[in-house]
Amino acid sequence: MPEGQLQAEARIGTAGAAEIGFARRDGATRLTHLYQHDPLRVLFPEPEVRDVTLAVLLTISGGLVAGDRLTISATVEEGAAAHVTAAAAEKIYRSTGATTAVTQHLTVADGAWLEYLPPETILFDGARLRRDTRIELASGAGFLGGGILVFGRQARGERLTHGLVNECWEVWRNGALAWGDALHLDDNIAVTLADPACFAGAAACATLILAPPAGDPGAFLDGARAVQTRRATPGLQAGATIVGGLLVARWLAADALPLRRAYGELACHLREVSMGLPPRLPRLWDV
Numbered sequence: 467m468p469e470g471q472l473q474a475e476a477r478i479g480t481a482g483a484a485e486i487g488f489a490r491r492d493g494a495t496r497l498t499h500l501y502q503h504d505p506l507r508v509l510f511p512e513p514e515v516r517d518v519t520l521a522v523l524l525t526i527s528g529g530l531v532a533g534d535r536l537t538i539s540a541t542v543e544e545g546a547a548a549h550v551t552a553a554a555a556e557k558i559y560r561s562t563g564a565t566t567a568v569t570q571h572l573t574v575a576d577g578a579w580l581e582y583l584p585p586e587t588i589l590f591d592g593a594r595l596r597r598d599t600r601i602e603l604a605s606g607a608g609f610l611g612g613g614i615l616v617f618g619r620q621a622r623g624e625r626l627t628h629g630l631v632n633e634c635w636e637v638w639r640n641g642a643l644a645w646g647d648a649l650h651l652d653d654n655i656a657v658t659l660a661d662p663a664c665f666a667g668a669a670a671c672a673t674l675i676l677a678p679p680a681g682d683p684g685a686f687l688d689g690a691r692a693v694q695t696r697r698a699t700p701g702l703q704a705g706a707t708i709v710g711g712l713l714v715a716r717w718l719a720a721d722a723l724p725l726r727r728a729y730g731e732l733a734c735h736l737r738e739v740s741m742g743l744p745p746r747l748p749r750l751w752d753v
Contacts, residue, residue, distance in 0.1 A: 479534035480527070480533075480535070482504055482537070483506060484502050485538075486541070487542075487543070490543065497519075505525050505526045506526075507524040514748075518579070519546075520550075521540070522551055524552070525553075530558050530568075530595075532564035533565070535566070539572070540571075541575075542580045542607075554750075555586045556584070560592035560593055565594040565596055572611070579607070580610075581609075585726075587616065589617055591628070593631075594630040595633070599613075601635075601677075603644075606679055608678055610674075610676050612729075613633075613672065614672040617670060629651075630651070631650070634646075635647045647673070665718060666703075667720060668703075670718075670722035670725045671725075672716065673714065674732060675712055679740075683708055683711060687707075687713060697727065702721075704717045730747055
């Protein structure tokens, strides 16, 4: 993006930040660093019994508008375990030209575990979003996370027809790139979403990534596919594969709600079989 455009958009929106750091102290995961700047806040509800430390991101503005810029970082030090989610679905409002930018940087040390499972992002028609997520894992780190994109406000009968969606993921393991993925929708988005070779009319898509702290991720593949098959419904397509030492699951759906349920069920399954954690997500997911 040209420097002049970046400077102009910096004057339009707000710049929010959330920095969270966890470390293991006295036999438990403790918060060691916290910085937050409007419109981001971080809440720390009491986790369920036998579950990991929980952090909840909250956008107090109620959504993101053109030119808003968010920077989110989470660091989990050796031996610690944490789950980061959000209080509600993120809404990206229609833009008249400026772009909303979100940068997410997640760092997990050897022997640590991080779950990054915010609810869906809803893209209003005409929204413009650039979101970059970089995950840095030490050789013995574990990670479970991903995201859901909803193309328009389904309850209003709205579909995303124009705007910008630029979503990039990078997973680094021990300093080397293990997996990268990029989605770019621009110009006539309605045509791309309707194309049978692209989204085949889907109203939502999702990606879930598992990086087990040790062992072969292929050991979890059959189980993941079985969960996806169990959740199969008309209009919901799903698949899972192993790439770069990661288990990567995908969904396309004509309706966002069954996709959300299928995504949550697989996340519950994977946290149980890979880390022995309870097969549940924070109660915020059920609100």
